[in-house]
Amino acid sequence: MKAAHFLMDESPKKKTLRQLDLMGFLEKSGYASVEELTTRFSVTSQTIRRDIADLAMQGRVRRHHGGVALTSPIDAQTYRQRRVERFTIKHRIARRVAELVPDGASVFLDAGSTCEAVAEALCERKELKVVTYSLRAAVILTDRTDFTIAVPGGFVKNVAGSVMGESMSEFIRRFRFDTAIIAVSGIDEDGAMGDDDQNEVSIVRTAIGQARSTLLATDSSKFYRTALVHLGNVTEVDDLVTDAKPEGALQHTLAASQVNLHIA
Structure with missing residues (x-):
């Protein structure tokens, strides 16, 4: 039970860290394709698409066909x-x-x-x-x-x-x-x-x-x-x-x- 609980705690942490890295990458590149992000983070395209959906719901990115871009203006x-x-x-x-x-x-x-x-x-x-x-x-x-x-x-x-x-x-x-x-x-x-x-x-x-x-x-x-x-x-x-x-x-x-x- 402890092992299962540990894995459940780790998954959200990894997801959060990956999304932070994803945002950092977009701040430098402005746009990235799903294929590019899949390769960069060594995950499936479904995982990247879920990350993009989460960030889009937060208003931090904008989804495009086959990719994602930042939405916020430059401060x-x-x-x-x-x-x-x-x-x-x-x-x-x-x-x-x-x-x-x-x-x-x-x-x-x-x-x-x-x-x-x-x-x-x-x-x-x-x-x-x-x-x-x-x-x-x-x-x-x-x-x-x-x-x-x-x-x-x-x-x-x-x-x-x-x-x-x-x-x-x-x-x-x-x-x-x-x-x-x-x-x-x-x-x-x-x-x-x-x-x-x-x-x-x-x-x-x-x-x-x-x-x-x-x-x-x-x-x-x-x-x-x-x-x-x-x-x-x-x-x-x-x-x-x-x-x-x-x-x-x-x-x-x-x-x-x-x-x-x-x-x-």
Whole structure:
């Protein structure tokens, strides 16, 4: 009887620890397939599906066909952590982005850690004209004396270092861009892009409307992540620069579109 009682106590413990590990893995990857998790944790697919169902009931993950993704937006602590954890990946993406931007181009540059890396890579170009609401990106770009850099006035948003104000969209409409370089908080399985800040979405949508082409720079952890505010669909962008090909439904969405996929 004692042995049976011990086994009953152990099973919930193992399950809890596995689900904690599963959440930790998703916080880094953003999305994982059932097959990938089955292999990673050396359990059956039925076990993983039960774990996913439990976590979905708690509102911590969102189930997708054949996989699972996080549902919660990124908080400040996680934002800072990812700036460090995915440093190499973001800079690979940034270098590829810079290769796609010709010298002398007029560019809108979004805010966020990926776009800060892009700003560093763009310093290898010549005579760019850049509009950005990211103070961090603007400071980086000032290393080039042949660049023209425009930033709006307003209040500085903590963590991201972006400038916010009532007339942001009006400021952006004064310019025309060869390329709008944007980032997102998540791309859902149907290709829906989103951000967790309504103000940033409004700015980026305006910039896209003023640009001849749109380049999305994002690492693969954003795949199958649901953001709070809808920005548009990934099929609307001209180029997508990332570190790995998406799997599942999103892969099929991109394959059926005219988006140029660049793997850094």
